[in-house]
Amino acid sequence: MLRYVVRRIAWAIPTLLLVTFLVYVALRLGTNPVNSYLRSNPRASAEKIAQYKELNGLGSNYVTGYWGWLKHFVTLDWPRSIKGSREVLPALKDALANSLRLGAAATVVGVVIGLGIGVFAALRPGGRRDVTVNTAAFIGISIPPYISAILLQLLFAVYWSRWFGHTLFPTSGVYPPGHSGFNAVLMAKHMALPMIVVAIQIIAVYSRYMRSSLLDVMNSDYMRTARSKGISESQILIRHGMRNALIPVVTIAALDVGSIVGGLIITENIFDYPGMGLYFLRAFNDGDFPLMMPWMVLIVASILLFNLIADVTYAWLDPRIRLE
């Protein structure tokens, strides 16, 4: 197992390099970093421009340029953002912390409720509650996150305060404007609506996965064996059913980082929540190459990492799988 993990990590490094090279080329072609630098800093001196090109590896062709960028990147000698000349690392850290909080809360809430609903539906397949859950999940999948976000915003920003005379959930930011210091209650209130939007998607997806996975397991031979041995129904469900039904679900969960990040971009933008998604979208709008590249590296690295985690947990949960 350890050897397998080490080998996978060794493979991940060239993959990471290749993908970031492709991203580098795509961003250089698509966002024209030198032009956007000049757009944000129209009076930059020739030295400044040369320094900007050097630090970002934008001077020469793609291969040597990428190499130049990489050298500065791994030595943490990161260039400043082109708009407002901000330090990139603290900005990225802030965004990551905010997104992790939102993403983790939404994932926990979404997965727990989603799995619960899935089990609830699978216990009586074809029954009324199964059909209801299935249809609801289907509708949930068909609603893009910005639709639920806009409708929630409409409800809470306008109508809740009109009907009840106070604001329950604020609809933008992490804290009210002008607030400083840490306040968990305020933070949770600001996070509630974006979290609900992301969680709805997760619930809709996972309840369907869990339902079909548990149904597969419940119809398998070893479940009949367990029943015939006289184990109680609840023991069967928990010990044999849930454990085995979770195997494919866990793998899907770990492979799902990309779509969760995608959901965060949309949600954070609407709720003005300063996380990874808003960070990327702003940087992309400005063509801010120094901000975008580290973001991309982080995303690609986490996708690779979660892929590895998926494979390892798969082997750990299912003893039939041997990783050579």
Added chain:
Amino acid sequence: MSDVELPTISPRRMALKRFVSHKAAVASCVVLGLFILVVVLSPITARYGVNQSVRKPPNSFLPPQKIAWLGTDDIGRDIYSRLIYGIRVSLIIGLASAIISVAVGCVVGAVAGFRGGLFDDVVMRITDLFLAFPFLVALLVVRNMLGALSWLSPIIGNSGSIRFIIFLLAIFGWMGVARIVRGQVLSLKEREFIEASRAVGASRRYIILRHLLPNSIGPIMVALTFSVVGAIIGEATLSFFGYGPQAGAGTTSLGLLVGAAKGAVQTGFWWMAVFPCAALVIISLCINFIGDALRDATDPRLEMGQ
């Protein structure tokens, strides 16, 4: 002659029968048909032009009333009429890019599955890469990249045009289809009738076109349906962030209409948000239901009545 007459049903008949038994899908067909009818008859059904205001100012943000059934937007245009034009554009984008996606996906998937080898490996790795990456990020980056390649613009138009969006969504759309077709081909190609066909000397092209693709028609139809939804939602997402077709040319789309609601909800102009959102959700739900029913109907492993 035997006394028992066994009822014979062709596979196509059986699929149709299964499809009709899916009530939500039948209802979806009716609703979608109504939408399409209203959109096709837009010269009769739309009450105002796409950029025409309902009356002289003050006309902005009028709530639903007699002269504007679903209210007006920030510059006094009728939301009901604009929804009709918007749905038309969205449906065209959805259908066109789905057809391109399915055509490309079928060819690539069939060849990759049938030949295997290096081509298969490369195509599937690229697909894996794009499917793992956050879709919106990939879409935005590729959009800008294509827009910057000036030699492409005679073919795919400039980055604000509808044609460009169709091609852009098709670039991402074919991958899912290719995967499905590849899987189908991989399982079909080991079957006896393919072996027989090869034994009598059929060419590779003949086998793919006459045996493999026709036998995959069920999954391909399902993929086509979901591609349409995917493209409609994709266009809406891009437009929502201001990267879709540009509004200037007298066009609008569902995404642009939903995006316009973004600024209006904080001030309580609910009609600007609710009606475009409802239209998008209803359309995507209907097509999803139809796709779901098609999948059940064309899957021969499912027993009748399940």
